[in-house]
Amino acid sequence: MKLILSVIWLASLWSLCTGGGDWCYPSQFTCNHQCNVPEKWDHANRDCAGKYQSPINIVTRKTLKDDLLTPFEFKNYQQIFRSSIKNNGHSVQVNIPHLSTISGGGLFTSYKAVQLHLHWGNNGGPGSEHTIDGEQFPMEMHIVHMKSHYSDLTTALRDPEGIAVLGFFYERSNSANRKYDPVISALRSIKATNGNTSMPPLSLAQLILSERNMTSYYRYKGSLTTPGCTESVVWTVFEKPIPLSQDQLSAFSEVQFNDGKHMIGNFRPVQPLNGRQVFRSGSTVMMSSFSLLLAMVAMAMGLSKPN
Numbered sequence: 001m002k003l004i005l006s007v008i009w010l011a012s013l014w015s016l017c018t019g020g021g022d023w024c025y026p027s028q029f030t031c032n033h034q035c036n037v038p039e040k041w042d043h044a045n046r047d048c049a050g051k052y053q054s055p056i057n058i059v060t061r062k063t064l065k066d067d068l069l070t071p072f073e074f075k076n077y078q079q080i081f082r083s084s085i086k087n088n089g090h091s092v093q094v095n096i097p098h099l100s101t102i103s104g105g106g107l108f109t110s111y112k113a114v115q116l117h118l119h120w121g122n123n124g125g126p127g128s129e130h131t132i133d134g135e136q137f138p139m140e141m142h143i144v145h146m147k148s149h150y151s152d153l154t155t156a157l158r159d160p161e162g163i164a165v166l167g168f169f170y171e172r173s174n175s176a177n178r179k180y181d182p183v184i185s186a187l188r189s190i191k192a193t194n195g196n197t198s199m200p201p202l203s204l205a206q207l208i209l210s211e212r213n214m215t216s217y218y219r220y221k222g223s224l225t226t227p228g229c230t231e232s233v234v235w236t237v238f239e240k241p242i243p244l245s246q247d248q249l250s251a252f253s254e255v256q257f258n259d260g261k262h263m264i265g266n267f268r269p270v271q272p273l274n275g276r277q278v279f280r281s282g283s284t285v286m287m288s289s290f291s292l293l294l295a296m297v298a299m300a301m302g303l304s305k306p307n
């Protein structure tokens, strides 16, 4: 009996010391909570050691311009919906009614929005998952979509292109972005893990950029950035960041992990490219030089007109 008890005691101690297989970010790791940090995520999920993982550092001079990467068509992104926001212990997440879809943008089919969540640093410090030429932004939003004909994420994840994620960077601005008020004020009510609160009606369009600011983006094939790290994601990372004030960015740091510590640094470090090509849309530069040309022609015509 004594032997059995000591075996059980040893076993429980063992599971305590190895973290029992729960995954975490480095900001959560302590001697008392030895969870699996990103370098060990593959212990729980072999896919996390895959060859085509996300996020990545995008080296702009190595990207390849692809004329097929046309502007997106956003359907029902203006649609106002009622939803709730939840602290899931790793991020804050808004579930989206499956009404809004994206197509175009070099995608081969349409995808519907399922949920959005964010990754951030400490009080507006570096916190994005993707980086551009080594630069890390204060925060990054992921709007997760799945192919429109699927009804659940589990099925979509079995398809190597089943998921399309739109990634948006943030930048610090001097004035508050009032369109974010519903999200920011809801954070106060979901500080604790599993906290859940309803949000005032909002649309996806109010949380992203204007359509003309979304024509410039990067595209590559990758994975989910949290375990299981499934390699089924067509990634779109928009070049232009969304502005938020310092106070708005800092509000995210007040949310807590399940141990009550500040939820900060909930981003995965960049992963090796392993030979993947990153593409970039070409329309913005082309459009702007074309409109410049038009403007010059119009001006020349205007100047030559007799008064």
Ligand SMILES: [Zn+2]
Binding pocket: 117, 118, 119, 142, 225
């Ligand atoms: Zn994410």
